[in-house]
Amino acid sequence: MSFESRIQRAWQHRGLLSTLLLPLSALYCAVVTRRRRTFLQAPPPPLPLPVVVVGNVTVGGTGKTPMVIRLCEWLREQGWRPGVVSRGYGGGGSDRPLRVTECSSATDAGDEPLLIALRARVPVSVCADRVAAVRALLADDACDIVVADDGMQHYRLPRDVEIAMLDGRRRLGNGRCLPAGPLREPASRLQEVDFVVSTEGEPAAGEYGMALHLDAAWSLADSSQRRQPSDFSGTTVHAVAGIGNPERFFAALEAAGLHIVRHAFPDHHRYRAEELVFGDGAPVLMTEKDAVKCLEFAPSDCWAVPASAELPAALTAALDERLRKLRNGQETA
Template sequence: MSKIEQSWFKPFGLINLILLPFSALFWFISNLRKQLYKFNVLRAFTANTPIIVIGNISVGGNGKTPFVLWLYSHLTAKGLKVGIISRGYGAQAPSYPYLVTEKSTTVEAGDEPVLMFQRLQCPIAVGPNRQHSIELLEQKFELDVIISDDGMQHYKMPRTIECCIVDSQRQFGNGLLMPAGPLRETKQRLKEVDLVVENGGNSEHSYQLEPSAFISVYNGQKLENKCIKAHVVSAIGNPKRFEHSIQQQGITLLSTHHFRDHYAYKADDFSKFGDDYVLMTEKDAVKCRGFAKANWYYLPVNAKPTQSVVNELNILLKQKGILNGL
């Protein structure tokens, strides 16, 4: 994490003061763009399929992917056919829009789309142009709803339901817009979305991340003995939460190593660990399978929303016409 990013979650300081004029410019440009869409000077494209956007108002990992995984399962359990679109951050696909398959690599599709496909085996389209991704899914599949992983600020894209995910630990940092703070939009935006869900915490509208068994990156086998000492490696938005969950399971941390979010690992990044145990997130694991050792493990987590979140979402699904007769 850079010094600027570190300053977002500390008391207001000199770095934030220097960057304030740029935040004002960011607010002016982004707000002007939003108003142009609001008054139809700029027009959103149309889609034949309802779209549920799972996004946030701050940069960095807030826990969208676990909620997308849960939402997919929730919708399909009700008999809906569901597809997913994603920006595919850092991906270099041969062409766009790109349809993720079992042969897709994280280089082609990005780490989160590959993770989601391996979990769900569902239609997932990746690309910088969300309209093209939606059109590809609509052309190739009969879908009842499309989940957009991120895209709350992409006002060109229509949306039927908006869910904003908030990290309960980091919240909104210093509350300033980028680059003086971590926010893409002001907190006022939360009043406009359909559902605000906290990742962790004790809010009525929240979800907890429940870890399952450690799985070998090398061969997919479960880790039977948790009385181990291990190095922890992560390239996610909030690594401290992950490290805490590992310690809660009685594992001793030899060291912790933080890489920038979506970092593309190389085998050399792990050479310092020798034959010691290495633990990582599932998002990290999909990028390391090609050179993993037998004692490298990842920890899958599943989102468990409160009943209030489930109830509110079901109401929205009926009100918006996505579910009828629920």
């Protein structure tokens, strides 16, 4: 188990270490609360197009990237031209906007923005300043609506809709802010967002449940080669995941009937070729987020297993109503 996984597990309980860290947690909570209050008192000027923020109040994987990808696909189906902005975590972290294309590298753009650009086929701009990233898309007339990937705490970015992602099993952990718990902001922040979307487990009252499912795996050596995850059943495979919640990926593979050897890495891990060589000839299955960083050196029998989100009809109906009002308001302004 990786250090990150052990921390995530510790944050599920109010043990001795968490209690000892409470003074730092209280300080952190006070700082983020004051920062949010400052922006609410003097909010940034609105942008000339709707902005939908997808984020979370907890540290760790919540299904945010699959949500952004599916949301962009759904928006295009409704007649919108979506674009995505992101900080580009795991990339160069430049203060100048970078347009992400299929030819970009994860080193420059970040793993999640590159995956979104490849899967959703939408314009993606990354920058530490998300407002500058939006303006770069506007300058190219690239979109008429923006989805901000992981932008809930970036208050300089105006937003019209906030979608908070939540792990339905881990929920809010021990309910404490960093570093005593997994919360980036106090739990009360969830009462201020427009939609709370829960992955796995049973959604609580007022939440929307989002299903995640595995799609056909593709070969890193030849992306035209496809195999269903169940095709690997009956043999041992190495499962590689450097995401916020590796166990979700491992459990999904096991649910498909695979016998796996777990290899959990820290979120946004930068792989070396030798880390994917296990010496037994068994296939290697990894998440797409990991795969986009390993295309140049992955072993021949290495496969990426995409995860796709299924948005509940109640959520898309409510979101469609909200966006129609925004669009009508802009047209009459």
